[in-house]
Amino acid sequence: MKRWILIALAVAFSLFLPFIFKDDYYRYLFVMMGINIILVSSLDILVGYTGSISMAHAAFWGVGAYGSALLAIHYHVGLIGGLFVSIFVSMIFGILIGYPSLRLKGHYFVIVTFIFGIIIEILLRNLVQITRGPMGLPGIPPARLEIPGLLKIVFSSTLSYYYLVLVFVFIILILKVRLIHSKMGRALISIREDEILAESVGVNTAFYKVLTFAISSSFAGIAGTLYSHFISFIGPETFSFFKSFELFVMNLVGGKATLVGPILGSCALILLEEWAKIFSPAIARVVYGIILILFIIYMPLGIAGLISKLKTKVMGKRGHEIT
Amino acid sequence: MKLLEIIELTKKFGGFCALSKVSFSVESGELLGLVGPNGAGKTTLFNIVTGLYKADEGKVFFKEQDITGLKFHQHGVRGIIRTFQLTRIFSSLTVQENIEIGCHLQQKGGIKRTLLGCSREERAQLEENVKGILTFTGLMNKKKMISKHLAFGEQRVLELAIALGANPILLLLDEPVAGMNPSETKRFMDLVHQIRGRETTLVIIDHDMPAIMNNCSKVIVMDHGEKIAEGKPSEIVENRTVIESYLGKGYRRA
Numbered sequence: 001m002k003r004w005i006l007i008a009l010a011v012a013f014s015l016f017l018p019f020i021f022k023d024d025y026y027r028y029l030f031v032m033m034g035i036n037i038i039l040v041s042s043l044d045i046l047v048g049y050t051g052s053i054s055m056a057h058a059a060f061w062g063v064g065a066y067g068s069a070l071l072a073i074h075y076h077v078g079l080i081g082g083l084f085v086s087i088f089v090s091m092i093f094g095i096l097i098g099y100p101s102l103r104l105k106g107h108y109f110v111i112v113t114f115i116f117g118i119i120i121e122i123l124l125r126n127l128v129q130i131t132r133g134p135m136g137l138p139g140i141p142p143a144r145l146e147i148p149g150l151l152k153i154v155f156s157s158t159l160s161y162y163y164l165v166l167v168f169v170f171i172i173l174i175l176k177v178r179l180i181h182s183k184m185g186r187a188l189i190s191i192r193e194d195e196i197l198a199e200s201v202g203v204n205t206a207f208y209k210v211l212t213f214a215i216s217s218s219f220a221g222i223a224g225t226l227y228s229h230f231i232s233f234i235g236p237e238t239f240s241f242f243k244s245f246e247l248f249v250m251n252l253v254g255g256k257a258t259l260v261g262p263i264l265g266s267c268a269l270i271l272l273e274e275w276a277k278i279f280s281p282a283i284a285r286v287v288y289g290i291i292l293i294l295f296i297i298y299m300p301l302g303i304a305g306l307i308s309k310l311k312t313k314v315m316g317k318r319g320h321e322i323t
Numbered sequence: 324m325k326l327l328e329i330i331e332l333t334k335k336f337g338g339f340c341a342l343s344k345v346s347f348s349v350e351s352g353e354l355l356g357l358v359g360p361n362g363a364g365k366t367t368l369f370n371i372v373t374g375l376y377k378a379d380e381g382k383v384f385f386k387e388q389d390i391t392g393l394k395f396h397q398h399g400v401r402g403i404i405r406t407f408q409l410t411r412i413f414s415s416l417t418v419q420e421n422i423e424i425g426c427h428l429q430q431k432g433g434i435k436r437t438l439l440g441c442s443r444e445e446r447a448q449l450e451e452n453v454k455g456i457l458t459f460t461g462l463m464n465k466k467k468m469i470s471k472h473l474a475f476g477e478q479r480v481l482e483l484a485i486a487l488g489a490n491p492i493l494l495l496l497d498e499p500v501a502g503m504n505p506s507e508t509k510r511f512m513d514l515v516h517q518i519r520g521r522e523t524t525l526v527i528i529d530h531d532m533p534a535i536m537n538n539c540s541k542v543i544v545m546d547h548g549e550k551i552a553e554g555k556p557s558e559i560v561e562n563r564t565v566i567e568s569y570l571g572k573g574y575r576r577a
Contacts, residue, residue, distance in 0.1 A: 175438070178437060178438055178439075178440065179437060181440070182432065182436060182437040182440070182441075183427065183430040183431065183432040183436070183437075183441075184432060184437055186420075186423055186424050186427065186430075187424070187427060189413070189416065189420075189424070190413060190424040190427070193413035193414065193415060193416060194411050194412070194413055194414075196375070196395075196407075196411065197407070197411040197412070197413065197485070198424070198427075199395045199396040199399065200373065200395065200396075200399060200404065200405055200406075200407075200411075200486075201399050201404065201424065201425050201427055201428070201485060201486065201488060201489040202396050202399030202400045202404075202427055202428040202489055203396060203399075203424075203427050204396050205396065
């Protein structure tokens, strides 16, 4: 019951947020937070629940972004068509990287995902005929939702885009909760905890690992479509390894294997990055870095971990939940 | 009926011959003890029978079907479940969650169930199964505990409980009572007897001779990768080769 009240409050808050902060700059930040929440939540399914650390998440995001951006520019494909394509393309790339995960363990796998991310970035940079290389893709039209004869919405203002992204954030979060509490979710957790024991009771770990990569990367693809239509210009440097790393840090700071962790992590880091800009650019990065290090040392379980720890202290409750 | 039949199994690690032409069979409903000095190849045998390792030569039949070369998890699907020499549990999850994962094969998946959640009956069925296992193993009052905080003996019982979730037809236990005190051992062996009563066939590796000799219906002794004796416990304790290589001259049946 208390849980539902909290959820209702959070939903209401997110609905009214752009009217509390009416400045377009803040609304822009909120949209970016939403896109990052989708990215980090989908990464969390891999990193937090399945325990396979992927450093290629920004690459899946980029593939999705480029896919739907190219379609929108050249063929005037709307939002729904763009989403289908980005989901499909990102999923293919997810399976491509998921497959080696069956043979490689631990650090070796992280290195492979890392290299995979770099390869994608190099491709985006060098396939000049398609992606225009380092010049990037300008002039991506705003997202257009069209059902012939029924409705036609063009999400051109930041406010309307905020609600579009919010809908997708809710969809992804609901899907994530459902997934984690299903048979598959328990299988994923068992892979993280002890892969050999999981297999010994009949969990087909190979199947679930590849499937998780497919799901996680297709969610990143959705974020890619949303991003490209919003920002209207995309270039390869956005989807570099640094972004993958940043997403990983967001997950870590927010709290792994939780629902709220990725939400808190993405919001906190985006705000932190903005606030750090008060300092001169050279110092800003250093301040940002130092705060991150402090976070990781003093909150190994992230913000979500801190909250549940405080709750335990206040209520004196034992045990924990794997939500 | 022969539930499990092993024919001339051979496994080499480099030049070291861990198993050489080991053959035996396990009858349905049996409680088989597998003993022998450390390094005799007992665990290697388990690893091959469950598909964790591939055999160099030889075949394994389960229910008269050739299962040599199947993948590890496929053995679980067929009902061959094992525990491990070094305790393996899902250590950061609660006892209940551990057993829920153990029941993986009993649960139904699919896109519809994942998106909409499984039906009330299926949920109730799973809870019922988990509850049954918790009561059976005596872990009921610890179900909310994080499993790494359990005492050692309880962790081993939990490992058994996870295995039971998979509805084993053949249950392979690798040194389940090692490190337990006599009363814990007795409790564990009582559980084993009850599991046998549920038409599950068991194979146990252990060094606890009284536990093996008093409980098993048949004992196989291994040494240096070879089977050196097979028979009823009373025959084994009289066997000259076994006394020389493993039991020692002073062994008397406890």
